[in-house]
Amino acid sequence: QALQLGTVLVGSPTQDGTISILTTSAEADEPHRVQFPAPCQGSPLSPGQPRWANYVKGVIQHYRGGPVPGFSAVIASDIPLGGGLSSSAALEVATYTFLQQLCPDDGDLVAKALACQKAEHTFAGMPCGIMDQFISVMGKEGHALLIDCRSLETVLIPLTDASLAVLITNSNVRHTLTGSEYPTRRRQCEEAAAALGKASLRDATMAELEAARSRLGEEVYRRARHVISEIARTAQAAQALQDRDYKTFGRLMVESHNSLR
Numbered sequence: 001q002a003l004q005l006g007t008v009l010v011g012s013p014t015q016d017g018t019i020s021i022l023t024t025s026a027e028a029d030e031p032h033r034v035q036f037p038a039p040c041q042g043s044p045l046s047p048g049q050p051r052w053a054n055y056v057k058g059v060i061q062h063y064r065g066g067p068v069p070g071f072s073a074v075i076a077s078d079i080p081l082g083g084g085l086s087s088s089a090a091l092e093v094a095t096y097t098f099l100q101q102l103c104p105d106d107g108d109l110v111a112k113a114l115a116c117q118k119a120e121h122t123f124a125g126m127p128c129g130i131m132d133q134f135i136s137v138m139g140k141e142g143h144a145l146l147i148d149c150r151s152l153e154t155v156l157i158p159l160t161d162a163s164l165a166v167l168i169t170n171s172n173v174r175h176t177l178t179g180s181e182y183p184t185r186r187r188q189c190e191e192a193a194a195a196l197g198k199a200s201l202r203d204a205t206m207a208e209l210e211a212a213r214s215r216l217g218e219e220v221y222r223r224a225r226h227v228i229s230e231i232a233r234t235a236q237a238a239q240a241l242q243d244r245d246y247k248t249f250g251r252l253m254v255e256s257h258n259s260l261r
Contacts (some may be wrong), residue, residue, distance in 0.1 A: 007090040011073025020066075021056055023075045028052040038070045047123040055088055058119025059095040059164060061072035064112075065105030073098065089132035092116035107157060110152050113137040127139065127183055146238045150202055164196040185223055192216060192224035201227045226259045233259075239256045 014020075020035045031051045036057070041046045046062045047054040056075075060068055075094070079087040093116055099105075105112075113133040120126045120133075134147050134154060143156040161165070189201055196212055197202050206228055213221050233252045240249040 003085070005079045005085065005127055007075065007077035007079055007087070007094045007247055008243065009073050009075050009094045011071050011098065014070040014072055017120060019060070019070055019074045020215045021053065021075065022073070023052055023077075025052070025075070025081070027078055027081045032176075038068050040067065045123075047125070048220045050089075051124070054123040056095050058123030059092050059116060061098045061123070062115045063096065064115055065099065065103045068099060068103060069231070071102060079173075080170055080172075085168075086132035086136060088120060088126075091242075093133065093136040094118055111138050114152075127186055131238040142248065144241060146234070148250045150200070155238070157238055159241065160244075161244055164244075188220045188223040192220050195220075196224075202231060204228055221256055228258060 008028065011021075017038050018040050020033070022033045024032075029052060030052055034050065034053045037043070037217065039061055045057045070168050075091065076153060077087065077090065077094075079085050079090050081087050093112075096112055096116055097178065100107075113130060113136075114138070117130055118129060120128050123164040124191065130149055130152070131147055136156055139145055140156055141171055142158065144159050144161050146155040146157055148154070192209075193201050193204065195215055196204050201224055204224070206225070209221070209224055209228055216224070233256055237249050237252045241245070
């Protein structure tokens with residue numbers, strides 16, 4: 001089944017063109033209530049303090065329907081912040097889903113996920129990939145989701161074996177992606193792709209990487225090696241789940257973890 005954790009945003013439109021939002025999360029930075037005018041032509045929203053509100057503002061600014069009216073809303077979430085469960089994507093997607101009720105868009109799921117990703121890039125300053133937003137928008141209970149980050153195609157992989165238990169544990173170690181290694185590692189992968197003459201490491205082979213090793217710094221080489229091998233592991237893992245070969249899937253997960261070191 002799916003994790004019994006989530007983020008909800010509940011509210012109603014107002015007539016004064018003001019957006020007022022309260023978060024009930026004790027972990028969020030202060031203040032827990034924000035108020036600002038609904039965006040309009042020539043008067044866009046911009047990021048600021050508190051940081052939690054930037055995710056909401058970014059989605060409002062990049063919402064594909066509209067115009068967004070004033071509204072009053074409360075956010076409640078039991079997803080731990082910085083715990084690796086995509087709490088920021090959950091907040092973005094919850095906000096977008098709420099806006100769809102206020103002023104519907106065309107219902108395009110891929111575009112919805114991309115708008116949420118754009119909000120994180122431009123308002124939270126985090127150059128994230130698309131995985132978190134895609135699983136939040138398109139995930140289905142009892143399934144894993146295989147994502148092609150280039151074509152943006154997705155495939156639901158059934159995880160319905162009653163004899164299988166997947167444990168998700170909270171280490172209580174928190175991360176903040178914007179201050180983390182992620183932007184640095186992304187830059188290193190782009191550097192490696194450029195050195196290999198590729199638009200993306202998706203197009204590179206391990207043999208090509210080894211041939212270019214002397215031209216890459218050791219750290220950049222290791223980053224590229226992880227990405228190229230991880231792409232192969234992901235395809236193998238999807239096949240292993242379809243075959244109900246959980247031993248192979250588990251081995252691939254361990255290899256993935258070790259490859260990150």
